[in-house]
Amino acid sequence: MTAASKESRLGGMFRALQYRNYRLFFVGQGISLIGTWMQQIALSWLVYRLTDSVFLLGAVTFCSQVPTFLLSPFAGVIADRFNRHKILLLTQTLSMLQAATLAALVLTETIQIWHVLALSAVLGIINAYDIATRQAFVIQMVDKREDISNAIALNSSMFNLARLVGPSIAGILIAWVGEGVCFLINALSYLTVLASLLLMRLKPYVRVVQEHRVWQSLTEGVGYAFGFPPIRALILIVALLSLFGMPFSVMMPVFARDILHGGANTLGYLMGASGIGALMGALFLAQRKSVLGLGRIMIFTMLTFGLGLIAFSFSEVLLISLLCMLVSGFGMIVTMASCNTLLQTIVEDDKRGRVMSLYSMAFMGMAPFGSMLAGTVAEYIGVSITLAACGLLCALSIIPFALNLRKLRRLVVPIYQRLGILPEIARGLQQASSLATPPEQR
Known part of the structure; x- marks a missing residue:
């Protein structure tokens, strides 16, 4: 490969950054996501420290994500009817207030488990509207439609780079000063994404008069999504991966402390290894110039994710566990981002918010049910067998799509x-x- 072709390929990998609005979003959201991952790690460690309960770890995840399952379809209608930029400003502000409240309770040592459950539910309601709107907002930041796939891949890169950095910082801070500082840093990090949104130069918003009522719009969007087999298949894959695969993150504190005999640092290392694998997967997608072949790649990466979880579930050696997390992270993000890319490419613009809300519902909404189920089962048969079963179900669930x-x-x-x-x-x-x-x- 010549130097010119290498430079062209590298430039193509970051081509979505040529758009000013997307650059602002990329930087602001990237910093904010580091804080988000710090909060997620600190929250799971806090809950396990306070309760020693795998069930309550699953319950917290359930409270934070089940609102997405219930509200995402309506959030998609809102995203298609109103100014997405203003919706994001509101949701990010509310998320900042939630993190600040959590920080205040922990730093004043008045935190109780019911506080965590309630605040997790509040964040879940906010996220239901934020995720659906943010997914649909991508097209307003990227002028050329052919660059949307690159923007989605870079979003995944940003998300997983934050997942690499955030847990590592959180592990150190939890050991030194406790969980409260992590929540405070997350609250402050929202200022960057709010600044990036305010600095954007967007076309004047023109509200389209909707002839249908909210329920009719919702029914139309669901009928469109599930009536077209490719969209239905992609949403189903995301739902199954989220249901069977995402509970692995809920059980990480148990593996870190009770199986690998480590502490908060070990938890940070495990999540960081998963983040490295996911970042590698996102960069792999970013350098691709087309969506051709993504279906075949998804089959391979879904199998990789499932087998990686099975191998991790039986490991009692930190190095092997880190390698398994790296492989699993790669498989998970390539599968998820590929589904997102294909959906964003084939969906009609006037139904984008509703379809992406169904994607969010499948991605975030099914995870709490998987977490509660996995947490309950793990109480009886142990986390290792439970996670191995989750990995096997992930691997089997891609078979209908392959056929x-x-x-x-x-x-x-x-x-x-x-x-x-x-x-x-x-x-x-x-x-x-x-x-x-x-x-x-x-």
């Missing part, structure tokens, strides 16, 4: 042709589908 991949690919071809998105991909998919069609049917 129907060719049929789903054919349904997507006309969308690329009609919208003129990445013509070279449309031609490639068309050729692939024609080759797969028997000669007598051509």
Whole structure:
């Protein structure tokens, strides 16, 4: 590979950063996410320190994420009807206040488990509207539609770089000064994302008059998403991965303290290793120039994620556990980001908020049910067997998608042709589908 081609490929990996609004968002959100991951690690350690209960670890996650499951469809309607920029300003401000309240309770040593459960539920309600709106807001920050996939991959890179940095800092701070400082830093970090949103130069918002009421709009969006097999299949994959795979993070404090015989630093190392793997996966997606082949890649990475969890569940050696977390992190983020990219590419603009709210519902909304189920089962059969079962279910859940991949690919071809998105991909998919069609049917 020549120096020029290497430079071109490197530039292509970060091409979404050419847009000013996206650059602002990338920096502000990146700093804020470090604080978010610090809070998540500190919260799980706080709960386990106060209660010694795996069940309550799952209960806190349930309270923080079940509102997303219940409210995301309505949040998607809101995102399609109102100014997404103003919605994000509101949700980020409320999230900052939630973190500040949590910090005050911990630093004054008045925190109780019911405080944690209540504040987690409040954050879950805020996130239901924030996630759906933020996913739909990407298209307003990136002018060219063909760069949306790169923006999504860079978002994943940013998210997982924060997951690498945040837990590592949190582990050190928890050992030195306790969990309260982590919550305080998270509250202050929201100032950066609020500043980035205020500095954006956006086109004047023009509200589109909606003929349908909220319930009718919601029904229309659900019918559109689940009536089209490719969208339905992608949302189902995200839901299954979230249901069976995401509970691994809830059980991390147990593995760190009781199986690997470590402390908060060990928990930070495990989450950091998962973050490194996820960052590698996100950068792998960022350097890709097209969405061609993402379906096949998703099959491989979903299997990788499941097998990585199984191997981790039986490890009692820190180094092996870190390697397993790295592999699992890679598989998880490539699968999730690929689903996001494909959805953002094929969905119609006027239904984007509603479809992405269903994606958020599958991603964040199914996780609490998985966490509660895994936490309950782990109380009876142990965390190792529970996590191994979760990994096996993740690996098995991709099989239906693999069997129907060719049929789903054919349904997507006309969308690329009609919208003129990445013509070279449309031609490639068309050729692939024609080759797969028997000669007598051509």
